[in-house]
Amino acid sequence: MDRIHKEEQILRFSRLNRGLHIVMIISFISLSLTGMSLKFSYTSWAVALSHFFGGYEATGSIHRFAASVMVLVFITHIIDITRIKRKEVGSWKTMIFGKDSMLFNKKDLEDFIGSLKWFLGKGERPEYGRWTYWEKFDYFAVFWGVFVIGSTGFMLWFPEFFTRFLPGWFINVATIIHSDEALLATGFIFTVHFFNTHLRPEKFPMDIVIFTGRMPLEEFKIDRPQEYRELLEKGELENYLVEDYPPIVIRTIKIFGWTALSLGFFIVIWIIYAMIFAYR
C-alpha cells in the first residue's frame, strides 16, 4: 500500500506514442486549418486564414508539409508496431488476437452492448479493459483517414503525374473524396473524439493522459477495472507505476491541450457556420 500511495500514477502510453500523438495533433490541426481555408474559400474566415498563412501558395505548402509529417507519424507507428511485435508480443497472431490487441474482438462487442445497456439504465458500467471500443474506433479512423485522404491528397498534389495513367475526371473525384473525408475526420475528431476523451463530465475539461502518459492509479482502478485486475493478477502492476510530472510540465501540457481544444472548437464552429449560413 505504501508504494501504491507514493507513486499513485500508472503509465499507460509509451514516450514514443505520446510524442507521435502530439506531432499528429499539430499536423492534424495544421491540415484542418489550411485545408478548410480552401474548402470554405467563400467565407471571410477562409480569406483571413489564407492571408494569415501567407497566401494560398504558402497555405498549400504548409498543408503538404503537415501531410508529410502525418504520413511520417503513420510510418513511425507502423515500425513501432512491428518492433513491439518482435520484442514484446512475439507473433502477429497474439498481436492481433491477443487480449490487448487494437483490433476489435468479442470483448469490444460485449462492452459496446454493455455500454448501450448502461446508457439506457439497464445495466452497470461495463468493466473496460486496456482499450475501449471507441478508442479502437478512433484508432482505425486514423488508419482509414490516412489511407483515403492521403491517397487522394497525393493525386491532388501531383495531378500531372497521376493523369498519365488515370483519366482527368479522377482528379475531380479525388477532390470530392479528399474534401468530404477531411470534413468527416475533422468533424469527428473535434466533436466525438473530444467528447469521448476530454469533454465527458468525468474527464472534463480535458484528459491529459495522452500527453503525460500517466493517470492516477485510483482513477485507473475505477475507470479500467478489468485492466487493473489483470495487471494485479499478472503481478505486473508495479512495472507501470511511475511518479507524476512536476507542475510546470503539467501546466505546459495543459496550455498545449487548451490550445488544441480551442482550435478544434474554432474549426467546428467555422465549419458549421460555413455549411449552414454561408453555403453556396
Next chain:
Amino acid sequence: MQKKNLSKKLDNNQIFRGSSALLLKRTDLRRRIIPLLVFLFWFNPLKIFAQENSDCFGCHDDKSLTGLKNGKTISVYISEKKFTRFVHGSVPCVGCHVDLKDAEFPHEDDLKPAKCGGCHQTEQEQHTKSLHGKAIARGDNLAPTCKTCHGSHEILPVKDPKSSVYPMKIPFLCARCHQEGTKVQTQRTIHQDHILENFSESIHGEGLLKKGLVVAPNCASCHTSHSILPHTDPASSIARKNIAATCTKCHVMIEEVHRKIIKGELWEKKSHNLPACIDCHQPHKIRKVFYDLGMANQDCMRCHQVESLKSSKDGRSLYVDLKQHELSIHNKIACSQCHSEVNASHIRPCETITNKVDCTSCHANVGDEYKQSTHGMLAAKKDPNAPVCSECHGTHEILGKKNPKSRTFPTNVPALCATCHREGEQAAVRYKGKEHSIIESYTESIHGKGLMKSGLTVTATCTGCHTAHRELPHANEKSSINPKNVAATCGTCHHGIQEQFEKSIHSSTISNSKNLPSCNDCHSAHKIKRADSEGFKLHIMDQCGRCHVDIAKTYFDTYHGKVSQLGYTKTAKCYDCHGAHDILAISNPESHLSRKNVLKTCQKCHEGATRKFAGYFTHATHHDPQKYPILFWTFWGMTGLLIGTFVLAGIHTLLWLPRSLQWKRELAKRLKNKEKLIDETEEPENKEEDGQNT
C-alpha cells in the same frame, strides 16, 4: 454633200448675183456671156469669184441637208431667214469659215472651226492667253472654244436677254462645265467646289438671280469674259494683287466703310500685310454675315473697354478685355465677325443685335454635330441647363484645344465636364442612369490616372469616348457609347483589341445573341482599371458570371475557383483558358479550348500536363446527376458516410452524457471513500508528505 440636190439648185441659175457688176446690159451679150460664165464657174482655174452667202444657203437652207463630221452624220441645215436676223446676219459665211474662201462648192466635209478672231481680234488674243485658250492649245477636248459659250450661227447681242452670255445667264453658262458632276469638275483640277450653289446663295448671286439686278456681278464680272486665268497668275483678275481692283470696279466706295483696313491701325502698321477682299469674303460665298458694314474693333471698344459697363437689361458686365482677346485663337477675328448683327450706320452699332453670337456661321460642321447632341437638343428647347458653345469654350478669351491653358485642353476636359456632371451639379441631378460619381471614378481609372498623373494627353478624356460635340445617351443608336458603337469608340485607341474582339464570339458579327457584352460591360465605363491589376483580374470573373451564371458557379467549386475566391490571381481564371478579347466557341478549332489547343492551354501553367490531364472537369459540379453522374454519386456517397457516422456517434454521445454525469458523481464518491480509508490507516506519513509538497 449630196450632188443630186446641188445640181438641181444650179439649174435654177441663181448663183451669180453677187458679182454681176460687169455683166449684161444687153441681152445678146447676156446670151453669149452667160454660158461663158457658167463655164468659168465650173472650170475656174483662177478662182476669181468670191462666194456669197446665197451660194452657201443654196444648199444649207435645206432642212434635210446632212454632212459628216469626225465620221458622224450631222445636220448641216442653217436657216437663211433666221441667220440674217442674228447679230452676224450680214457677215459673209466665208468671213468666219475662212477655209472655205475660194473653195470649190460643194465643199469637203470636216471644216475647220470658224474663225472669230478675224473680227474679234482682242477677244481672240485674250482667249488664247487664258486658261481656256491654253487648254485648247494642249489639245484638251473639254476646253471651251468661242462657240461653246457664244453658239455658232445664232449668236445674239450680249444685251439681248435671250443671249447665252446675257449677265443673268452667265452663271448657268459657266456652270455647264463648272458644276458638281461635270467632266471638268471631276477630271480637271478645280480648287473650288459647289461654285454655282455658293454663288447663288451669295449676296451677288442673290442680287443677280433673285432680285434680277443685271448690274450684280456674274462670273465674268470677276473672272473676266475672255482673260480667265488662275488666281496664281499675276495677270489674273482674281490674283491677290488684283482682286481689290476687280472688286472696286463695283465697290467703288468700299474704302469709306472698310475702316479697320483702310483707316485703322492695320493700314498704318501692316501695310505690307493687308488682307485681300477674299480673305474675309470668301470667293463665291460672299455673304452678308461678315461685315454687313465695316466695323473696327476699336469702334466697339470705345464703350466696352469701360470696366463698369453693364447691361441695362440684366445688369451683367459688358466689359471686354481686349488683351485677352488678342491672346485668344480668335485674335484675327474682329468683334463684328461674331457679333454680326451690328450696324455701323447706327450711333450704337450694337443696338441692332437681337441674337446671341452664332459660332456656327464659321464652325458649321461642329454646329451640325452639336445640334444632334443632347446638349444641342436641350439648347434648342431653351433648357437653362443646356451648355452652349461659350460655356465650354469661353467667349473672348477662347484658346485652341492644343493650348495647355485652354479649357478644352485634354488635361482640363474632365474638370470642364465636371462643372455640370459632378455629383450634385445640374447635369448629374437630371441624370437617371446607373453611372455615379463619374468624375471621381474617372480620376481613379487608368485613363484618369494616365491623364492626370502621367500627363498623357493622348489618353481617353470625357470627349475621347463621348465625342466633343455629338454626345448622346448610350441608348441612342447614333451615340458613340451605344453598345453597337462602343467597340469602335474604344478601338480608336485600342485598335488591336477591337480587331480581336470583332472576331470573337462576343461580337455581333459572329454571334446572334441579343445580350452581347461591349467593352464597358467587363471594363466598366468610368472605373476602368489596369487589366494587369489584381483587383481587375478578380473582378473580371464576376463580370463573366453576370451572364454565364451557372458556369461561373461551377468554376468556383473547383480548385481554380476557390483559390481566386481567396483573393489570389495566380490560378486559372476565366480568361486564362478562354482568352480575353479573342474568346471563341469551344467548337471553333481556333478556340484556346478546342481539342487542338486545349492541352497547350493547360500547359501554360501545368507543364507536365498530358491529354488525359485535360480531361479534368474545370467546371465540375457534384449537383448535376445527368452531366456528372460520377461526381454526383461520389459526393452523395461521401455525404452518406459522413451523415451516417455523425448520426451514430452523435446518438452514442448523447446517450452517454447523462450516464457520464452520474458516473462522475459515483467516481468522486468512490475516490473520497478510498482517500478516507487511506487517511485513516496512514495519517502521519500522509501529513508529512503534504508538508513536503507545500
